[in-house]
Amino acid sequence: MANHPLVAHKLTVLRETTTPSPTFRQLTEELVTLLAYEATREIAVEEVEITTPVATAIGTHLASPNALVVPILRAGLGMLEGMTRLLPTAEVGFLGLQRNEETFEAVTYANRLPDDLSGRQCYVLDPMLATGGTLVAAIEYLFERGARHVTCITLLCAPEGLKAVEDAIGDRADVTIVTASIDERLNEKGYIVPGLGDAGDRLYGVV
Numbered sequence: 165m166a167n168h169p170l171v172a173h174k175l176t177v178l179r180e181t182t183t184p185s186p187t188f189r190q191l192t193e194e195l196v197t198l199l200a201y202e203a204t205r206e207i208a209v210e211e212v213e214i215t216t217p218v219a220t221a222i223g224t225h226l227a228s229p230n231a232l233v234v235p236i237l238r239a240g241l242g243m244l245e246g247m248t249r250l251l252p253t254a255e256v257g258f259l260g261l262q263r264n265e266e267t268f269e270a271v272t273y274a275n276r277l278p279d280d281l282s283g284r285q286c287y288v289l290d291p292m293l294a295t296g297g298t299l300v301a302a303i304e305y306l307f308e309r310g311a312r313h314v315t316c317i318t319l320l321c322a323p324e325g326l327k328a329v330e331d332a333i334g335d336r337a338d339v340t341i342v343t344a345s346i347d348e349r350l351n352e353k354g355y356i357v358p359g360l361g362d363a364g365d366r367l368y369g370v371v
């Protein structure tokens with residue numbers, strides 16, 4: 165969990181019912197950029213020799229292949245700009261997963277991802293880790309394509325969702341979750357408490 169006063173402040177404004185969509189979108193991007201800094205701490209790098217105006221030196225470049233950023237449609241799209249601002253060389257894949265509001269199960273309705281993800285570091289963007297159904301489905305999707313290093317960036321997590329991901333993934337691969345807050349619980353409708361409401365609706369309106 166990112167423990168920083170700027171993260172805490174931005175998240176508090178984000179939670180407020182009165183925060184309008186344009187501010188909500190802006191704050192989401194800013195929060196993701198802060199979380200991305202933490203989330204990329206283990207990103208693969210390689211040594212390079214460079215020439216400064218004064219001398220040659222050994223420096224660091226991001227390694228190949230480029231990282232893959234995967235926003236989960238629709239609410240994850242609101243996090244994309246904040247992530248690519250920090251990681252402009254990343255490629256972007258898309259995964260459309262929607263939860264059935266009665267069973268809370270994740271259903272795939274769109275995907276645009278490379279077939280082979282072996283050796284790729286993947287960064288999944290989804291603002292709310294609630295029951296964990298969507299995130300587990302997304303991680304499984306990436307595993308099926310060979311990914312073994314998956315970092316998930318969320319704004320909020322419910323303890324129930326964290327446990328569901330932990331139980332489903334076990335020690336099969338390297339999965340990390342970076343979040344701005346672990347909230348209290350889920351309510352009977354599957355919303356995070358205290359949460360921030362429906363992230364997709366607050367980003368894009370009720371459509």
Ligand code: URA
Pocket residue numbers: 292294354355356357359360361362363364
């Ligand atoms: N999805 C949301 O947008 N909000 C929640 O509280 C839970 C899931």
